[in-house]
Amino acid sequence: MTPRPAPDWRTTDWLNTPEPLTLERLRGKVILLHAFQMLCPGCVARGIPQAQRVAEVFAGAPLVVVGLHTVFEHHEAMKLESLRAFLHEYRVRFPVGVDAPGEGGDPIPRTMRAYAMQGTPTTVLIDAQGRLRRQVFGMHDDLQLGAELQTLLLEAQTGPASGAQRPAPQKVPAACDDSGCR
Amino acid sequence: MTPRPAPDWRTTDWLNTPEPLTLERLRGKVILLHAFQMLCPGCVARGIPQAQRVAEVFAGAPLVVVGLHTVFEHHEAMKLESLRAFLHEYRVRFPVGVDAPGEGGDPIPRTMRAYAMQGTPTTVLIDAQGRLRRQVFGMHDDLQLGAELQTLLLEAQTGPASGAQRPAPQKVPAACDDSGCR
Amino acid sequence: MTPRPAPDWRTTDWLNTPEPLTLERLRGKVILLHAFQMLCPGCVARGIPQAQRVAEVFAGAPLVVVGLHTVFEHHEAMKLESLRAFLHEYRVRFPVGVDAPGEGGDPIPRTMRAYAMQGTPTTVLIDAQGRLRRQVFGMHDDLQLGAELQTLLLEAQTGPASGAQRPAPQKVPAACDDSGCR
């Protein structure tokens, strides 16, 4: 099955970034899109911390972590001012977009609808060509997420079309680490 | 720096496997070698559980998790019979070799000495060509470990010499998962 | 030092209770007052879960767990509608009062000010006579909290004035439990 292009994001506001982010502007980078609600216990306890660790562990790699606030219930309780305070208190540093309200009374916001997300947290992986490659509802295993991100990073390194060179090992130094093995 | 071949293992016993494992017999597979002591609190609480999760998450991939019991203190306390009961009680399923005693009164066992390990737990990654690619003393981050293992798995897939094809994505399905996004 | 009466609560709203709670109406019961903010990470991760476990473990005892929403920053972010959704999503069942806004522009709400709380979470223990007996800022150890609550419960049992009888053991069955020891 051929990967399809990831749907564009429909947002009303952005926090933690001087200007709105779009798929087009991020082309060439692997994207971890973390969809959450600020009052979703699983997001707060596990999803958001995982997204933050991805940003730290893969700092330096051509990878961007982007949050998406996909409120589909308790809309009055999670407005922009509350989200702003939430990000401040939880020290969330990555950019966060606010998903645009659903059309025609739809409680599901527009980007969430376009990706057919089942709920929050949802983790979406988009490759450097802007294609949707992975979407997981609920918690995602760290070991597996690390492997999946690395696959997309190595693909990006070889280039989508050519693929003529073998990917240089990334994050695996040529020999041993500081711990020795002379 | 060119990776060097991983030193051979010097063991006296093996548990959880019908016959001893050697680097040569595992050629073609990525190896996670987990060096531990059964009375090392960090190994018990975090290292061994991580190795077990690697075995589960990468089941199906050409990857082998191997334990190595590298006793360098309290030798009388961690003999074969104790290790056997430990593996049973902690439900450790992967093969475990017992590192051979050090030579000439050396308290450090032989394989541990050959790899110049600093202590336990130590995680060693060996590529499909039998080369030592990574060695970490202490706890290793799950996200990063997942990425490193995936790099070695993708390398193994393209073949060491040719590298003429782009690695097929592994663990990242072509499109979306069960969670939706038709 | 003689314990002083606990200051009265000044609140604007109550959730999870058909009518407002007051110290006077709770006389005769031991009170655990848990002061929190819905966007305080330490409250969400540890303080509120501890208060909930107290309510469960001491169900049946003359003890009441009361929450107090003491917002002293990001006031716009934690209004009543947000708090209501928060309690719903985190399945908080105990009654929660909303601390009244500070006077004369004071960002510290009135009850928080009266108790001279240093921040959130703060755990306050009030005895059956309505006296302030313990106030802890930050996390409180479960073992110690259990011991403190039991002291106040046993005091309540013997009565404040008389004290003529030895307290009947509570929560410690006369002999052994289901596990045996016939």
Next chain:
Amino acid sequence: MTPRPAPDWRTTDWLNTPEPLTLERLRGKVILLHAFQMLCPGCVARGIPQAQRVAEVFAGAPLVVVGLHTVFEHHEAMKLESLRAFLHEYRVRFPVGVDAPGEGGDPIPRTMRAYAMQGTPTTVLIDAQGRLRRQVFGMHDDLQLGAELQTLLLEAQTGPASGAQRPAPQKVPAACDDSGCR
């Protein structure tokens, strides 16, 4: 039901204490007896750490934490030398007795049999008069354990026979703590 005297301990060795401990010598103190096996995962992960925290939180109170190594399986794997190294590596400071082997081929050691313990970990509470007051197989809740210990401590304070005075509050300072409430 009247509490019965706790059965005497039958041990072969003691560690972390200059001389063997007996119920008689500990009369007047509340005892937390923690029965464990060094290769029991639940004991290592939760039971022993809980016993250690009790010793810390109640330091200063007339309370003694005593370990009992009740090996009922894998006897060859958990001999004295292994136990000694285990206590060293896990920094267990409280005294630990080694339960005497069962009679007539009984795999259950003698003290474990006398208390009719169902397995490990088992937590036993003995009051200052040497009476068995509580026995829990498996994990025991911190809040409840704290409450139970406090009951026995307060009883000890008033004296078993008289009970004429009301117990002085223990662990609950007369007024507020360092955090304020002037």
